[in-house]
Structures are given as C-alpha cells and as structure tokens.
C-alpha cells in the first residue's frame with residue numbers, strides 16, 4: 319500500500335479570544351495559545367477574522383504574523399474590507415468562508431455554484447498577492463467543480479454534517495466526504511477538511527489519503543479546560559497520526 323502524504327493540523331485559536339473578550343482584558347492571550355499549539359504538534363495556526371470581530375481582532379492577526387513562525391491560515395469572508403486586510407498581512411493562506419452575522423459559527427459551505435462576482439475577484443486578488451486561497455465548501459462534486467472553475471488551488475470540506483450525524487446517517491455523510499475528496503484530487507484541488515471534529519470523529523477523516531490538512535478549534539479549546547492545551551492538541555495529533563497510518567484510533 320502506498321504511504322499517504324503527511325496530514326497537517328491547523329489549530330484554530332478563535333475561542334481563546336472568545337474567552338478573553340468575555341472579560342474585555344488581554345487574557346487569555348491567543349498568541350500564547352498559538353505558540354503552545356505549535357509546540358504540541360500543530361503545523362499551523364488558523365484564525366477567523368470575522369466582520370464583527372467577535373473573537374480574534376486585527377491586532378491579534380498582526381501579532382500572529384509577527385510572533386509565530388508557523389504558517390497562518392486566515393479565515394475570512396470574501397469582502398473588499400477583508401481582502402484589503404489580508405493583502406496587507408500576507409498570511410500563508412486565506413480560507414474564504416460564508417459569514418452571516420447572526421450565526422454562532424460557520425454553518426455551511428460557500429455557495430460557489432451561483433457565486434457572487436466578487437468571490438472570483440477575491441480569489442484572483444489574494445492569489446496575485448502570493449496567498450494560497452482555499453474555499454470552504456460542502457463535500458459535493460458539483461461544488462468542487464465550481465470551486466475549481468473559480469481558480470482556487472485548495473478546498474476545505476465542511477465536516478459539520480458528518481460530525482453532527484449519528485449511526486447510519488454519519489456513515490452516509492462520511493461516504494460523501496470520501497467521494498468528494500477523491501473527486502477533488504482527480505480535478506487537481508488540494509483538499510482540507512474541518513468543522514466540529516473531535517477525538518471521536520477525527521480518525522475516519524484523517525484516514526482519507528487525499529485530505530492533506532485538518533483545521534480544528536472548538537473541541538480542542540474546550541478539552542483544554544480539563545486537560546490543558548498541550549495535552550488536548552497532542553491527543554488530537556496522535557489520533558490523526560494513528561488513523562493516517564491505518565491503525566485503529
């Protein structure tokens with residue numbers, strides 16, 4: 319059997335900022351969490367600069383770029399304001415996500431099939447700025463084809479429906495992701511995945527050989543309350559690595 323490509327872990331530190339913002343001071347510091355995440359086995363840091371700045375803020379992004387050597391993946395809406403900020407910051411990657419002010423988290427993938435004209439412009443502008451662009455999408459071949467047509471080199475598949483489902487419905491959602499990942503590879507897209515992953519759900523996703531990166535946040539920060547951030551991330555890293563190597567999680 320061919321050895322699968324390594325699987326990267328991007329740790330999303332948004333909810334360290336959520337806790338900080340609950341009190342309005344500077345603690346806990348999301349940049350300290352980022353430093354610890356890298357030491358614990360993450361390959362990169364992910365942060366979502368939302369239009370309402372409900373968790374990470376502009377100053378956090380500036381500090382992450384200045385103080386963390388590992389690649390920064392900036393999640394953002396495809397708006398002129400965010401594209402301007404990203405082109406100024408120059409993170410390693412930008413993941414374009416749909417954003418609704420009233421949602422608690424990113425609830426679904428981008429509508430790339432009937433995409434706004436601006437989405438193509440954002441992909442082109444960020445790519446021209448030397449930033450690797452990914453599109454956060456549903457695991458659906460038609461959507462993948464549309465993402466490819468928009469010119470993005472990377473897609474991140476939304477794993478929320480898989481994580482929320484149980485029993486046969488979860489198995490069906492997993493099959494959708496397996497098929498979509500194979501399609502992404504066939505049409506030349508690098509494939510990432512994320513949303514809602516935890517210790518129980520990560521193994522089956524990590525075992526899909528064409529998926530190259532997982533972005534995980536909420537569960538890791540929540541688990542850190544009980545076991546510490548380092549142990550939480552190291553536990554995820556080892557489950558990912560075992561599943562990738564074909565061992566039971």
Ligand code: PXP
Nearest residue numbers: 424454512513514533534535536
């Ligand atoms: N990937 C994307 C594009 C996201 O928007 C999010 C949530 O911010 C994640 C991954 C991480 O999801 P979770 O926090 O549920 O692990």
